[in-house]
Amino acid sequence: MANWWSQPEWSPYWAGAGIGVLSWLAFLFSDKALGCSTPFARGSGLVERLFRGRAVLDKPYYQAHPPALTWDTMLIIGVLLGAFASAWLSGAFELRWVPEVWRGAAGSSPWVRAIAALAGGIAMGFGARWADGCTSGHGISGTLQLAVSGWLAVVCFFVGGIATAMVIFHVLLPVAR
């Protein structure tokens, strides 16, 4: 058993099946679907409030998604702790900046990687709120409920993602180097 917990990776099918079972538990015990992007909207409201005071909370979007320690926020805190526990058990926890595939194409500068990550994050945060969900909320929870919004969203996520990744790795980075 100990060996099992410390394995660096499990079969993607076991991990996926486990996530499917978690979705049952979320519906059963919490009357909710798993999702990961709403807490970022709550978090952004919290950050904005630090700089601009309580008036921020009057914005219509934060009225609908108030910055609070709700179920979805606890879920994302749990994701952080769970991934840390798994990484720690398998000896994979390590502070680092530049993933291997990125380094191979763009070099080992943490600055270049950080700028791409920041720009990508801004587009992702904007798009996730625009589409009202992310790869978890639409991509897994929406599709498993057979929601039209979930299937449409996941197709668009991957069409946009594949096109962007192909352009970056096959056009922009080879030209830049």
Add this chain to the structure above:
Amino acid sequence: MPGLNALHQRKGAQRLIGLLLGFAFGFLLHKGGVTRYDRLIGQLLLKDFTVVKVMLTAVIVGMVGVYLLRDAGLARLHPKSGSLGATAVGGLIFGVGFGLLGYCPGTLVGALGEGWLDALVGGAGILIGAGLFAARYPRLREGILKRGDFGALTLPEWLKVNAWVVIVPMALLLAALLYGLERAGL
């Protein structure tokens, strides 16, 4: 189920359940290998199909179980409403971010748990992006987000058939897709 309904209303218990489910979710994302940039970008470059394997297995297992729970009266579905202007356009913007960042919001938090600092910067970007959206929201709400509205529709409702008429072929189709990936050595 009155017992379950009472549990759904208990805020403290719900926070604990959220934390525990999140812990298991993060653990499984990491063990599934999908908190790693190299695997996520490998999927978008169509070289590594781990992400699709994890997602489709979760969808098959989740779909059958959640619909069984619903039929047993133990769960209610919560399909999100959507529109072409919101879901498709927002989805494509998200996709551009996905290709640049190489994490999605959930796997990013998992990557952070594994010590990836580029994920921390990406997370700051997501907060900024969400804040920019909140500022634009009042105008978008009356405009593009309403275009081509289809509401909180599910595929069986759209096709006007019993849910299992969609679930069974869908589960078989997704399983066949996974089988095909393995056969192709991907």
